[in-house]
Amino acid sequence: MTDGPDKKTVEHLLALYIDNALSPEERAEFEEAMAADPLLRAEFELQNQIDASLENAFGAANVAKLDPFKQSLSWSRKLMRVAAVLFFVVSMFVLYRQYSNEFNKRPNTNLPSGYAQVQTTMQAYFDDAMTNGFEPGWICSGEQFDETFRMLYGIRIVLDDLPSNVKLSGLGYTAIQSNQTVALFVRVDDEPVLVFVDPASMKGELSPMNEGLHRYEKAMGKLLFYEVSRIEEPRVINHLSIARCKRRHGK
Amino acid sequence: MGIPDENVTRLEEPGPGNHLSPNEFGERAEAARHTLWLIAMGMTNDRHMAEDIVQETLAIAWRKSKQFEPTTSFSAWTAAIVRNVALNSRRKKSRQTLVNPEQLDSTPSQDATSKKSPINKVGRILPNQQEFDDRVVAALDDLSSAARSCLLLRTVTGLSYDKISELLDIAPGTAMSHVYRARKALRDRLGHPRCSSDGGIA
Numbered sequence: 119m120t121d122g123p124d125k126k127t128v129e130h131l132l133a134l135y136i137d138n139a140l141s142p143e144e145r146a147e148f149e150e151a152m153a154a155d156p157l158l159r160a161e162f163e164l165q166n167q168i169d170a171s172l173e174n175a176f177g178a179a180n181v182a183k184l185d186p187f188k189q190s191l192s193w194s195r196k197l198m199r200v201a202a203v204l205f206f207v208v209s210m211f212v213l214y215r216q217y218s219n220e221f222n223k224r225p226n227t228n229l230p231s232g233y234a235q236v237q238t239t240m241q242a243y244f245d246d247a248m249t250n251g252f253e254p255g256w257i258c259s260g261e262q263f264d265e266t267f268r269m270l271y272g273i274r275i276v277l278d279d280l281p282s283n284v285k286l287s288g289l290g291y292t293a294i295q296s297n298q299t300v301a302l303f304v305r306v307d308d309e310p311v312l313v314f315v316d317p318a319s320m321k322g323e324l325s326p327m328n329e330g331l332h333r334y335e336k337a338m339g340k341l342l343f344y345e346v347s348r349i350e351e352p353r354v355i356n357h358l359s360i361a362r363c364k365r366r367h368g369k
Numbered sequence: 370m371g372i373p374d375e376n377v378t379r380l381e382e383p384g385p386g387n388h389l390s391p392n393e394f395g396e397r398a399e400a401a402r403h404t405l406w407l408i409a410m411g412m413t414n415d416r417h418m419a420e421d422i423v424q425e426t427l428a429i430a431w432r433k434s435k436q437f438e439p440t441t442s443f444s445a446w447t448a449a450i451v452r453n454v455a456l457n458s459r460r461k462k463s464r465q466t467l468v469n470p471e472q473l474d475s476t477p478s479q480d481a482t483s484k485k486s487p488i489n490k491v492g493r494i495l496p497n498q499q500e501f502d503d504r505v506v507a508a509l510d511d512l513s514s515a516a517r518s519c520l521l522l523r524t525v526t527g528l529s530y531d532k533i534s535e536l537l538d539i540a541p542g543t544a545m546s547h548v549y550r551a552r553k554a555l556r557d558r559l560g561h562p563r564c565s566s567d568g569g570i571a
Binding site for chain 1: 402403406407410416420423501502505506520521524525548549552553555556559
């Protein structure tokens with residue numbers, strides 16, 4: 119690279135003048151020269167204007183405030199892109215889950231009347247059933263009963279060992295621990311017995327039962343069984359067993 | 370005119386311990402930010418890329434802050450980083466745009482030179498100041514990256530040639546020469562009135 123400008127030229131003196139690098143005498147002499155030469159003066163003014171423009175365009179106010187501990191903006195932008203993709207994927211997943219839930223609810227809404235969306239208690243459901251003559255919402259055959267549990271929980275409930283005095287008359291649908299509690303309407307020696315079936319994962323606090331009504335609990339696999347009756351011992355749930363089968367979402 | 374040298378010196382005084390605390394680093398980074406941006410601007414002539422480069426430089430500097438010797442110049446240390454990051458960015462950009470890197474340094478812009486000068490024959494600025502500012506910025510395209518960096522550091526921050534030479538790792542005389550030539554190139558480009566380059570003052 120070359121050294122600085124030749125000291126003898128006007129350009130050089132102008133450069134030194136702009137840099138305030140002339141001695142007072144040289145400075146005075148150059149100002150006299152500028153006063154006598156309008157073009158030289160205009161060049162000096164032009165340089166001042168250029169400098170002002172550069173300061174205006176590139177002054178400190180033009181630089182964005184940066185976080186010195188942050189990753190580079192390039193990384194930020196990359197991260198923003200990743201975040202956008204993640205947001206899209208999560209949104210799609212949520213939408214899928216919502217749609218999937220709606221889809222999965224459809225079979226339930228097609229279930230016979232008696233399926234309840236409103237949360238209730240075992241006591242209230244038992245009382246209602248008794249008021250209505252202990253008639254199940256859905257009188258079903260053993261095959262339909264089996265299909266219902268396969269559809270809802272992906273399991274089979276084995277009924278083969280029920281004693282002859284235990285008669286399963288049908289199913290009701292309610293919402294006790296979950297929103298798809300199945301109620302088995304059973305008569306034991308003509309005494310009404312309800313067996314509520316819920317997923318074990320939905321287990322929560324149970325409301326108290328009135329005097330004279332008993333509740334017995336049994337967990338089997340991923341299901342919880344609650345037997346509710348006036349009988350002072352469980353008469354049904356001990357005869358139920360489950361067998362795993364391939365889950366289906368309806369016929 | 371930018372960051373006075375004495376401020377930079379004050380912030381570059383060594384802090385306690387062998388390496389910078391986050392506070393010390395933050396203060397020095399803030400003080401150096403504008404200078405680093407100007408160097409990056411000079412090397413890339415792209416504001417946003419320069420901003421990215423400075424951010425990346427500070428991120429690298431913070432990661433490597435234990436390597437920094439507090440008795441030395443923080444701005445010179447980070448300037449070396451910013452130059453490397455800018456060079457890499459420029460290479461990436463030239464690969465992406467398939468533009469010859471030499472163009473960035475020396476090829477004058479035909480479009481730029483063909484623009485009408487906003488200066489009349491006696492050196493008066495036309496009324497549209499913004500347009501003139503834009504033309505000044507556009508004229509920077511014609512300068513080499515080194516000349517652009519020197520010019521910006523000298524004109525915008527008022528740094529001494531010694532400081533510029535330290536930041537850009539060039540000789541002070543080279544820095545001065547770059548500034549001189551860059552100023553003249555801009556005046557030529559923006560339509561200065563004739564000024565004899567071989568004449569002298571009688």
